[in-house]
Amino acid sequence: DAKTTQPTSMDCAEGRAANLPCNHSTISGNEYVYWYRQIHSQGPQYIIHGLKNNETNEMASLIITEDRKSSTLILPHATLRDTAVYYCIVSVSGGYQKVTFGTGTKLQVIP
Amino acid sequence: KAGVTQTPRYLIKTRGQQVTLSCSPISGHRSVSWYQQTPGQGLQFLFEYFSETQRNKGNFPGRFSGRQFSNSRSEMNVSTLELGDSALYLCASSSQGQSFTDTQYFGPGTRLTVL
Numbered sequence: 240d241a242k243t244t245q246p247t248s249m250d251c252a253e254g255r256a257a258n259l260p261c262n263h264s265t266i267s268g269n270e271y272v273y274w275y276r277q278i279h280s281q282g283p284q285y286i287i288h289g290l291k292n293n294e295t296n297e298m299a300s301l302i303i304t305e306d307r308k309s310s311t312l313i314l315p316h317a318t319l320r321d322t323a324v325y326y327c328i329v330s331v332s333g334g335y336q337k338v339t340f341g342t343g344t345k346l347q348v349i350p
Numbered sequence: 351k352a353g354v355t356q357t358p359r360y361l362i363k364t365r366g367q368q369v370t371l372s373c374s375p376i377s378g379h380r381s382v383s384w385y386q387q388t389p390g391q392g393l394q395f396l397f398e399y400f401s402e403t404q405r406n407k408g409n410f411p412g413r414f415s416g417r418q419f420s421n422s423r424s425e426m427n428v429s430t431l432e433l434g435d436s437a438l439y440l441c442a443s444s445s446q447g448q449s450f451t452d453t454q455y456f457g458p459g460t461r462l463t464v465l
Binding site: 343 | 389390391394395440442454457
């Protein structure tokens, strides 16, 4: 599985959009980009995933660059409850069990 | 429905000892996965069991093993403990566990400290 690089931490003002970047320059053609988040003392929660097209669901939007070497998770209107560690993962579909979540990005939403 | 339960919640062991952690999945769930979480390495997948068979395995040494019983309850064993095994061990269950987007329900974890 391809490795990912994320900033260690980010701050975002409440009500503003939070844009979390992820680099995955060694991603292969059949690997998806997945985003999870982990709120303190809870297990990771699935957010969104995509292959090459941009995706949107009720939680977030995922923007994948044309060369697929990087992506951005967008939380359109961050709330205090969005404070969490966000993990960007690349894996073949169905292969999630083998991935390493890494250390992710600690997002702090500020009132 | 009751959630995923893990026992014990906290454990202190010394180097060289072995430890067994237990996980009871949500009723009806057949897939149980184990993860190790440390500040330095983040959250790493250990292995996944489905219908009493290990279906997937992460990159951990053979000292880490597990099993699943017919009622889907799972145990994880770590032998010859090392200081680096100190971590939060999370168990997650899902209905089938075949897709990354299958919702995994995580337990509260077992905090293992190796002295």
